[in-house]
Amino acid sequence: MARISVFGIGYVGVVSAACLAKDGHDVITVDVDPGKIASINKGLSPIVENGLDELIHDAVAAGKLIATDDVQFAIDNTDVSFICVGTPSAPDGSVGLKYVKSVCEGIGAALATKDAFHSVVIRSTIVPGSTEETCIPALEGSSGKVAGKGFGVGYYPEFLRESTAIEDYYAPGLIVFGSMDEPTAKILTDLNTGLNCKIHTVDLRTAEMVKYTSNTWRAVKVTFANEIGNIAKASGLDGQTVMEILCSDEKIAMSSHFMRPGFAFGGSCLPKDVRALRYLARSTGTEAHLLHAVIDANEAQIRRAEAMVKKSGAKNIGFVGISFKPGTDDLRESPLAELAARLIKDGVGVNIYDPYVYQAYASGNSAFGRGNDVIPDLENRMIPKLEDMIDGSDAILVGNFYSEAIDQLENAASTLPVLDLTRMKRDMVSQGQYEGICW
Ligand SMILES: NC(=O)c1ccc[n+]([C@@H]2O[C@H](COP(=O)([O-])OP(=O)(O)OC[C@H]3O[C@@H](n4cnc5c(N)ncnc54)[C@H](O)[C@@H]3O)[C@@H](O)[C@H]2O)c1
Numbered sequence: 001m002a003r004i005s006v007f008g009i010g011y012v013g014v015v016s017a018a019c020l021a022k023d024g025h026d027v028i029t030v031d032v033d034p035g036k037i038a039s040i041n042k043g044l045s046p047i048v049e050n051g052l053d054e055l056i057h058d059a060v061a062a063g064k065l066i067a068t069d070d071v072q073f074a075i076d077n078t079d080v081s082f083i084c085v086g087t088p089s090a091p092d093g094s095v096g097l098k099y100v101k102s103v104c105e106g107i108g109a110a111l112a113t114k115d116a117f118h119s120v121v122i123r124s125t126i127v128p129g130s131t132e133e134t135c136i137p138a139l140e141g142s143s144g145k146v147a148g149k150g151f152g153v154g155y156y157p158e159f160l161r162e163s164t165a166i167e168d169y170y171a172p173g174l175i176v177f178g179s180m181d182e183p184t185a186k187i188l189t190d191l192n193t194g195l196n197c198k199i200h201t202v203d204l205r206t207a208e209m210v211k212y213t214s215n216t217w218r219a220v221k222v223t224f225a226n227e228i229g230n231i232a233k234a235s236g237l238d239g240q241t242v243m244e245i246l247c248s249d250e251k252i253a254m255s256s257h258f259m260r261p262g263f264a265f266g267g268s269c270l271p272k273d274v275r276a277l278r279y280l281a282r283s284t285g286t287e288a289h290l291l292h293a294v295i296d297a298n299e300a301q302i303r304r305a306e307a308m309v310k311k312s313g314a315k316n317i318g319f320v321g322i323s324f325k326p327g328t329d330d331l332r333e334s335p336l337a338e339l340a341a342r343l344i345k346d347g348v349g350v351n352i353y354d355p356y357v358y359q360a361y362a363s364g365n366s367a368f369g370r371g372n373d374v375i376p377d378l379e380n381r382m383i384p385k386l387e388d389m390i391d392g393s394d395a396i397l398v399g400n401f402y403s404e405a406i407d408q409l410e411n412a413a414s415t416l417p418v419l420d421l422t423r424m425k426r427d428m429v430s431q432g433q434y435e436g437i438c439w
Contacts, residue, residue, distance in 0.1 A: 004079070008103070013031075014029070016082065028068060028077060032069060038067075043056060084158070152184035176200040176201075323354055418434050
């Protein structure tokens with residue numbers, strides 16, 4: 001069992017403190033609010049949350065949970081501190097770090113006189129880089145010690161939802177943390193090992209970003225569902241029924257499909273369907289901000305790829321893939337075809353390696369080039385052998401993933417620019433002549 005101090009007796013702090021104490025850990029909560037401290041020490045919950053009163057009552061009665069404003073006492077009597085103070089928006093909308101910074105300075109001052117190793121784990125929601133740029137300098141400055149050596153550091157976001165916070169604590173949908181050192185990683189791993197959820201261990205910044213990504217995604221989902229509801233209502237339909245049926249599709253609609261950063265969506269369905277829904281919205285006098293934004297953002301992703309090509313200075317570019325996704329020769333609304341067309345118009349030479357589109361051509365399939373209405377002379381641009389295309393190009397654009405092409409393309413990056421819109425290998429990042437569109 002661990003000895004844990006929790007700084008900030010707000011929703012996150014008090015729920016995690018109570019659950020940790022219930023699980024048998026010795027927990028000291030710290031706050032600057034005397035009312036919250038008194039409340040905990042009387043065995044009462046300072047917030048309203050299902051089941052929390054009982055947890056706090058039992059934990060305090062069992063001597064597992066106390067509250068104090070004495071930072072030194074809390075640090076001296078625990079081995080790890082969780083920072084759960086608020087991070088409200090600053091006036092310009094940026095993340096407000098003043099409470100996090102102040103609590104780090106206080107913890108650092110207490111660490112200055114503590115010999116035993118202590119880990120400081122931030123749980124507040126803070127933008128990527130905050131742990132490294134704000135928390136660590138504050139901790140190092142007041143402790144005189146070096147982060148990762150003199151004391152441990154971790155970032156471990158919380159995903160609980162108010163009203164079901166205790167339930168979420170014991171059945172999380174996501175566990176992720178980053179740490180600078182082994183002891184901190186071990187504490188966080190041990191604390192989560194009993195839970196039925198994969199533990200993702202990443203760097204500090206990735207953990208910080210996952211938290212924002214999760215909340216923004218939730219926001220997009222809410223907005224999307226609202227927009228569907230608005231459009232459905234205006235068409236005499238029940239949007240909640242529609243969304244419930246959509247959500248029953250855990251195989252496709254709710255899976256990780258489509259949730260992979262890369263190039264624009266295209267094909268015969270998504271663009272036209274989003275457009276049609278937007279049109280329906282307009283025709284029923286319903287606003288559809290998100291649908292506009294989805295279409296605008298998709299178009300911007302094509303421009304982003306176009307800018308990558310321009311920046312490379314290539315006069316002849318080889319496209320790996322031209323259909324809207326690998327495994328098909330369908331070119332309908334392929335964003336790769338649209339990109340190629342724009343480059344051709346600007347005088348860039350475009351050649352194409354696409355085994356599926358080429359197969360339709362070579363087999364005399366009458367549907368060769370099906371859906372292409374933007375690329376001139378498509379058949380003359382098709383190159384059957386990848387090595388020939390690499391030899392004849394001064395940059396390569398990887399639009400679709402073909403497993404048989406990956407090794408050759410990776411080697412090509414040592415001799416010419418390779419612009420990757422699909423990420424041919426999971427661990428490749430922009431470096432040297434290789435550039436990924438969003439990695
Ligand atoms: N509320 C949620 O559902 C939720 C869920 C996940 C993550 N978060 C994130 O967790 C963080 C905390 O959120 P919250 O809603 O629990 O905050 P809150 O505002 O309810 O509580 C913050 C607490 O920190 C205390 N505090 C401020 N300065 C302090 C200091 N120097 N030392 C000790 N205590 C101090 C305050 O007095 C307050 O009691 C935020 O970054 C938030 O974005 C919140």
